Amino acid sequence: MKVIIAEKPSVAREIARVFGANTKKNGYIEGKGFTFTWAFGHLLQLAAPQEYGYYGWNIQNLPMLPPKFKLSIRKVKTKDGVVDDPSVKKQLDVIKSLFDEATEIIVATDAGREGELIFRYIYYYLKCKKPFKRLWISSQTDEAIKEGFRNLKPGSDYDTLFNSAHCRSQSDWLVGMNATQALSLSSGNRAVLSLGRVQTPTLAMICSRFIENRNFVPQTYYQVSIHPDKDGQVFKAISTENYATKEEAEAVFNQVQDVEGGFPQGGHVLQVEAKPRKEPPPLLHDLSSLQQEANKRKGFTADQTLSILQNLYESKLVTYPRTGSRYIGDDVFAGVPALIEKQELHPLFGKQAQALAGAKLSKRSVNAKKVTDHHAILPTGETPNHLSPDHQAVFDMVAGRMLEAFHQDCIKEITKITMQSGAKFIASGTVIHTAGWRAVFNDKEDDKKDEENATLPKVTQGENLPVTAKAILEKQTKPKPLYNEASLLKALETAGKEIDDEELRYAMKDSGLGTPATRAAIIETLLKRNYIIREKKNLVPTQTGLGVYEVVKNQQIAQAELTGNWEKRLEEIRSGASVTEFQEEIKTYTRAITSELLNLGKALNIPVAEATSKTNA
DNA sequence: GCAAGGTC
Structure with missing residues (x-):
């Protein structure tokens, strides 16, 4: 009998499904002449100091340099103190009895340094001597799994990885x-x-x-602003220079050729720049970017977001959450149109999902080379129901980001008007022409400067405008x-x-x-x-x-x-x-x-x- | 009572 051991139950289930094995036992799955079992991450850890004879906390023991490290079962804190985690102990027993019967072991822990360690610690702790081969895949689609099994590596190929x-x-x-x-x-x-x-x-x-x-000692500085008027549309322009003292700012302020000062047309348009800018969609989420977004949007802590995601993952609503990759491979990408379709009834962004049906999808997040142990977080296509508000919010961030990531570019026009009126002033404004991916959440941009105009009127170089108001702005430098x-x-x-x-x-x-x-x-x-x-x-x-x-x-x-x-x-x-x-x-x-x-x-x-x-x- | 790493 061949035993396949995965890092976690979800992976073992996937592999078993590809093999067509579906007899569920306690702690493993059986079928087609194979047994599929799993760990729960690290089941074993380096033993605590007292297990090497370093009792208590004592300067006499320091530095503690155990001649040979021991392994011990992962611990859990209870009211009676720290004990072996019973669920871990139970799973280790399952693995031991399967290994005892095995003719060969196939290692299917995650393809990376820690995945190797998770298996080897189990193998050595159980004093197992059975031969093992290594499955090394970075995507868990059916094809990737089959290909991986056609290409099993000798276990010893990964000895140096285990060493590291x-x-x-x-x-x-x-x-x-x-x-x-x-x-x-x-x-x-x-x-x-x-x-x-x-x-x-x-x-x-x-x-x-x-x-x-x-x-940090804040520094006060000054700017001068003017309000030119183009056919009734008033906008704001700021002095190109900052002034260290109020006196300097006042001197500039007094030079402004405003209407009140007797200049009916004292704002001279020196230059008009209008550049279209394409803003590509954001990448799919990895855990960290999602934790950051949930913290910004909802104030969730990193720990809360991880825990909510773990629930969503266990309910099979989202893919594996602890990923460090913001990309997916072409195989996963092939399934994306179907995933987008599943969001068409979503109350917040169903319309955007409909708009994406049949459209050409952005491939910015598609890059198999940048998929490490796991790909970016995606919804699985299962429809959630009765989620708590917090769970719904996190799920929406995952599903919404998917829609954003495969959406079209956002196209903006960035306008800069340079004016002369005693001194030089600049007005800047951004107009969104085509919302593209920004239509999904319809958020305003986070990096919007406070002095920016929403829209600027059409003006031409050489034109003279009345300046209807002017002001001195007092500002302070800010610390990080x-x-x-x-x-x-x-x-x-x-x-x-x-x-x-x-x-x-x-x-x-x-x-x-x-x-x-x-x-x-x-x-x-x-x-x-x-x-x-x-x-x-x-x-x-x-x-x-x-x-x-x-x-x-x-x-x-x-x-x-x-x-x-x-x-x-x-x-x-x-x-x-x-x-x-x-x-x-x-x-x-x-x-x-x-x-x-x-x-x-x-x-x-x-x-x-x-x-x-x-x-x- | 302690690390960092993984996961339910």
Whole structure:
């Protein structure tokens, strides 16, 4: 009997369906001589410190460098403390008995580093010795699955991928566990002060932005505005220059040749520019872009959006949500017209779905090369009913974005009128000619400047217009805004783009900090530690968060570069480089950061009222 | 009491 193991039930079901297997058992599906089972993501994790004999939190144990890592069943918190997750234990038993009977295992976990790790941890934990082959596909259409099975790879082809995954996992453990205990203990052991490769640079970003924002001194500057009149249609033009003092602005103001000042035609049209601009439709959503949109539109946290999406996914209304790709392959694209048709009765944008029927669809989001483990989020075509308002809102963002993404360009005309009236003034305006994809939600543009005219009258170069009013505008320079969930998610995604070292920048270019599946959890961790709080929509550091930041801000653990560095080395390991060399470097770094923090932490004063309790964290 | 990674 051949056993196929997938990363999650939905994938196992898809593969079983393609094979025509449909006998549902407890924890697996059977048929056609195959057995299809699944994990639930990582079932196993690196064991906690006490399982290597490092009891309690004790400086004597530091740095903890287990000679050999152990695996343990994923834990869950209950009122009786932390225990093995019973559903995981049960599924592992199922997998064990299937592996025991198997002649061959086919590994169908996601095609990536973590997918490989999920299987190997199970395989080694169960001490399984059966031969295994690897299914490596990045799309789960019937054809892709069949093609993948015709092209199964030898399991050992992925040994180096497993090595890199295992190294990632061990390194995060070594650095995270040791740094956390070192800082917590040296600062008086009154609170859990966690540190990690991803959470600490994230905290640093929030803190440094907060401090920059707090220390920002706004500068007042002045502009002059005039209101020219073209046959009764009045518009607004702003001085091309900003003035540092009110006096300078007043001088310009006084030079304006307005009607009241005795100039009936004192506004001279120097130049008229009208450029049509095509605005292509937005890409389909990946998890992060959807979390950002839901945060902007509805104020949902990253965690809420992920949880709502998981529900929609389990109800088979949307495709796999934890994707980092905003593209689909040609095979999925072939099904898009049918998906669009399904939205024709939608109360909000059914009309737009009808308009798209038979139209030529934009292929901007179609690019098989940019589909990684999973493609962009799409509705499945199932019709939802009785969704809660929040679920409906998220579903609509998915379905609406699909309509936008395959819609035509939005065509605008951007007009700029340059005027002379004592000084130079510019009026700008944007007119939408063809709404295209913007018709779906009919939102006004988010980046609309406040001084922009909705529409501008037709004027010609050389024309003279009466200036009916003028004013001095007092304005202030603004600091970079504090992070909110949307801007932080974006910043995590693009983290590393400004790294000077070209190799490190390259190593991070497709990843950023964290992964789509974990970013919401990282934000929640910082909240749970009382490092940050939500203040309206903003994420603001607490005294504790700022204190930790001050202590570690110059350390590698607080820099996004650390991830870039690791990614570069992990990629080398995947292509065959030495594992032990990297492991030794990590051990060396662990010793260094641990002793550094044991010193630095002494200077840290955690406000007791703010600190998370040690026992109830 | 601790990381980051995956998922129900």
